[in-house]
Amino acid sequence: MADEAHGGGGIQIHPMDQFKVEPLFGGDHVGMLTITNVTFWLAMSVLAITVILVVGTRGRAIIPSRAQSIAELAYGFVYKMVEDVAGKDAVGFFPYIMTLFMFIVTANFLGLLPMSFTTTSHIAVTAILAMAVFLTVTFVGFWKNGTKFLGLFWVSSAPLALRPILAIIEVISYFVRPVSHSIRLAGNLMAGHAVIKVFAGFAAVTAIAPFSILAITAIYGLELLVAFIQAYVFTILTCVYLKDALHPSH
Amino acid sequence: MAGDSHATTTGQATDAAQGAAHGATDAAHQAAEGAGMPQLDFSTFPNQIFWLIITILAIYFILTKIALPRIAGVLAERKGTITNDIAAAEELKLKAVEAEKAYEKALAEARSEAQKIAAETRAAIKEQLDLATAKADADISAKSAESAAHIAEIRDSALEAVNAVANDTAAEIVASLGRPVDAGAVAAAVEAQIKGDA
Numbered sequence: 286m287a288d289e290a291h292g293g294g295g296i297q298i299h300p301m302d303q304f305k306v307e308p309l310f311g312g313d314h315v316g317m318l319t320i321t322n323v324t325f326w327l328a329m330s331v332l333a334i335t336v337i338l339v340v341g342t343r344g345r346a347i348i349p350s351r352a353q354s355i356a357e358l359a360y361g362f363v364y365k366m367v368e369d370v371a372g373k374d375a376v377g378f379f380p381y382i383m384t385l386f387m388f389i390v391t392a393n394f395l396g397l398l399p400m401s402f403t404t405t406s407h408i409a410v411t412a413i414l415a416m417a418v419f420l421t422v423t424f425v426g427f428w429k430n431g432t433k434f435l436g437l438f439w440v441s442s443a444p445l446a447l448r449p450i451l452a453i454i455e456v457i458s459y460f461v462r463p464v465s466h467s468i469r470l471a472g473n474l475m476a477g478h479a480v481i482k483v484f485a486g487f488a489a490v491t492a493i494a495p496f497s498i499l500a501i502t503a504i505y506g507l508e509l510l511v512a513f514i515q516a517y518v519f520t521i522l523t524c525v526y527l528k529d530a531l532h533p534s535h
Numbered sequence: 536m537a538g539d540s541h542a543t544t545t546g547q548a549t550d551a552a553q554g555a556a557h558g559a560t561d562a563a564h565q566a567a568e569g570a571g572m573p574q575l576d577f578s579t580f581p582n583q584i585f586w587l588i589i590t591i592l593a594i595y596f597i598l599t600k601i602a603l604p605r606i607a608g609v610l611a612e613r614k615g616t617i618t619n620d621i622a623a624a625e626e627l628k629l630k631a632v633e634a635e636k637a638y639e640k641a642l643a644e645a646r647s648e649a650q651k652i653a654a655e656t657r658a659a660i661k662e663q664l665d666l667a668t669a670k671a672d673a674d675i676s677a678k679s680a681e682s683a684a685h686i687a688e689i690r691d692s693a694l695e696a697v698n699a700v701a702n703d704t705a706a707e708i709v710a711s712l713g714r715p716v717d718a719g720a721v722a723a724a725v726e727a728q729i730k731g732d733a
Contacts, residue, residue: 301571301572301573304572304573304574305573306573306576306579306582306583315578315579315582316581316582317581317582317585318582318585319582321579321582321586323579323582323583323586323587324582324586327586327587327589327590328590330590330594331590331593331594331597334594334597334598334602335597338597338598338601338602338603338606339597339601339602339605342602342605342606342609345605345608345609345612346609347609347612347613347616349609353609356602356606357606357609357610360603360606360607360610361610379603380595380598380599380603381595383598383603384591384594384595384598387594387598388590388591388594404583404587406574407573407574407583408574408575409574409579409580409583409584409587410583410584410587413584413587413588414587414591417591471574475574
């Protein structure tokens with residue numbers, strides 16, 4: 286790939302460079318506490334959430350301003366999702382799920398700013414989020430239902446002979462959940478951003494540039510959709526898993 | 536861009552050398568980063584995970600301490616306001632219905648009052664009219680009685696005058712015939728003649 290890039294004259298395509306974790310204030314070593322571009326863009330997501338949900342609602346108006354409407358819309362959207370998908374007894378987890386949704390959605394959209402860094406395109410980030418959900422759900426399942434939680438793996442509606450086999454499949458699928466949960470989010474965002482970068486690389490060739498710019502525009506539009514949908518999918522899956530933990534019977 | 540590549544052909548050897556050198560270092564670098572995917576460079580994981588946990592905790596803190604209670608409060612307050620407004624509207628509606636009833640009642644009362652007043656007025660006028668008619672009737676009958684008396688008087692006086700004239704005339708006629716006038720006989724004769732005529 287490096288050879289292609291250097292030997293190919295004008296075309297310089299480094300679609301993965303945008304995902305590099307780099308120290309913000311010089312140096313090469315990325316230690317645990319180093320201030321990196323990851324730190325910066327994570328902080329930006331905190332700032333964005335604060336602006337949307339705290340600054341936007343400072344009027345506490347009965348008739349909301351536009352900013353307050355956005356905050357209320359986000360609140361209502363996630364609250365209704367938790368209530369509808371995970372059940373009324375899951376509303377105690379609403380702040381946790383709201384945190385996940387707001388973080389993912391703002392990180393995804395901040396990642397679409399030109400020259401920015403997409404924190405949610407990194408498997409390290411999404412894996413931690415997915416593992417947190419997995420551990421929470423497993424813990425809540427056992428805490429609320431005791432050993433009855435294991436009934437989740439015992440498909441009582443299936444013929445008795447099939448149940449042990451189904452139980453193995455169910456257990457495997459249960460443990461694969463955090464993997465698919467995290468890779469779905471990181472993979473979608475990484476692929477979209479990489480494709481944009483590839484087309485951006487082709488824009489260096491005059492003959493292809495118009496097509497390339499058109500393609501970037503189209504994919505950018507698609508990525509706006511993906512940014513929201515992936516946050517929505519991550520959140521709704523969290524709600525589904527939480528429902529399993531609270532009501533494990535099939 | 537094609538021109539660029541032609542221009543670089545002259546220095547191809549040096550470029551190739553440089554490229555090879557770059558390629559070697561890049562390859563080494565990328566091998567360390569896991570085949571060119573920064574996502575698989577495990578050396579950056581502690582950094583990302585540390586800052587992610589800080590971020591999530593910060594967001595969770597901001598949401599639970601400030602944003603969510605505030606938004607929930609605003610939504611609850613709005614719901615309360617709407618409920619209150621609807622209740623107030625119902626109350627006003629009831630009041631309006633009551634006011635309409637009171638108005639209709641007042642209207643009906645006024646109408647009956649008006650009818651009563653009209654009837655009373657009519658009765659009073661009729662009474663006055665009857666009184667006036669009776670008075671007029673009495674006046675008329677008194678006047679006609681007076682007139683009848685007057686006429687009778689006139690008639691009597693006329694009759695007396697006729698007697699007197701007849702007596703005088705008879706006496707004159709007797710006198711002119713050269714006979715002594717007996718006033719009493721003449722008067723009796725005239726009287727008998729008038730009575731006989733009557």
